[in-house]
Amino acid sequence: MIPRYSRPEMAAIWEPESRFGIWLEIEVHAAQAMADLGQIPQEAADALREKGAFEVDRIDEIERETRHDVIAFLTNVAEHVGEHSRFVHKGLTSSDVLDVALAVQLTRATDILLADLDALLVVLRRRAEEHKDTPCIGRSHGIHAEPTTFGLKLAQAYAEFDRGRRRLVAAREEIATCAISGAVGTFANIDPAVEAHVAKALGLEIEPVSTQVIPRDRHAMYFATLGVIAGSVERLSTEIRHLQRTEVGEAQEYFATDQKGSSAMPHKRNPILSENLTGLSRVVRAAVVPAIENIALWHERDISHSAVERVFAPDATITLDFALHRLTGMMDKLVVRPDAMQKNLDQLGGLVFSQNVLLALTESGMAREVAYKVVQENAAKVWSGGGSFQDALQTDPTVTGALTSDDLKAAFDVSRHTAQTDLIFKRVFG
Helix, strand or coil: CCHHHCCHHHHHHCCHHHHHHHHHHHHHHHHHHHHHCCCCCHHHHHHHHHHCCCCHHHHHHHHHHHCCHHHHHHHHHHHHHHHHHHHCCCCCCHHHHHHHHHHHHHHHHHHHHHHHHHHHHHHHHHHHHHCCCCEEEEEECCEEEEEEEHHHHHHHHHHHHHHHHHHHHHHHHHHCEECCCCCCCCCCCCCHHHHHHHHHHHCCEECCCCCCCCCCHHHHHHHHHHHHHHHHHHHHHHHHHHHHCCCCCCEECCCCCCCCCCCCCCCCCCCHHHHHHHHHHHHHHCCHHHHHHCCCCCCCCCCCCHHHHHHHHHHHHHHHHHHHHHHHHHHHCCEECHHHHHHHHCCCCCHHHHHHHHHHHHHCCCCHHHHHHHHHHHHHHHHHHCCCHHHHHHCCHHHHCCCCHHHHHHHCCCHHHHCCHHHHHHHHHC
16 A cells, blocks of 8 residues: 555555564474474474574565565575575475465454554544534435434444444454465375464464365455445545535534645635545455455465455555544544534424424324325425424414414424434443
């Protein structure tokens, strides 16, 4: 991923130095397990642990000749280890190193993403509680529907990201597997105890049955989970973009004193963070379909998945890390405008309470079809001519013949729409 959308801790996981470092760690643990089993001299395991080293530039130089990255790595390590290097990688195949290293990288990346989600959830909860009772209009199809509160909007986002976090915990468990089982997964030239030793040393679980590779359905589920979380990032970002529109103006991204919104129009304050997050979410989701397509490999393995994973594994994790961090900062400093929310709530002259009136009429004994027509006809007057919906209803004898003035007034009480806020918050936050 380009530096503009990368954070150092996550990007470091995918640097060549880190990748080769994990490869060496795997080889060291495997060698020690074989020494414990009496399969190689302890001196060989000690030499690898004490002298094992590599240089990225040297590996690249060797790979230009061998056209095989693992062989290039082993050749470079052998240059440091010396005569005992003949015992390094004994019985292993390249995927034993590549797949286990990828599992380690993904688990480390996931731990960062989980911390990102934790930070976001803290902010969303604080802002939700801050605006728990801030009334605003709820919209369906982009049209004013019924009153809600801004706190409930944020509580919904909290619940969604909380689900995403639980899914990511499960995805981490599924991806954190170790397979060191040889050329086709039969342990023909490697003792299963080596696999168990390496798995324990790296904090991984043993893959129950592998071929030459760890089954790619695990990776598909992992990246699908990242894609869903990215969808949640986009959903909340899209909401903020809509609320910042000039005609709405209910919320706005924080705009610093020296910040500029447009090279041509000095007055502009654009929702650049939420727009950026919408775009970055697409980058993360772009990994989902290729990850699913990687499940179907030829027989015990081919390399059609390899180049794809080398691109999207770093890109998806680095991008989502950046996006979650940016979203947290955006929501932390989000400017909320209760006055604009109230103004928009009142914009249609009370039409947003139409369902309350409909229900009051049916409860008075009026047939629902008749009540619906009465309410809709009065609403049409307000749509076309403006004014107060409640006033229009009070001049309709059909309505006044069924409802008292107190009944009608109660139908326009916003507290009816916020009365269950405490219950919903308790469900979300406990």
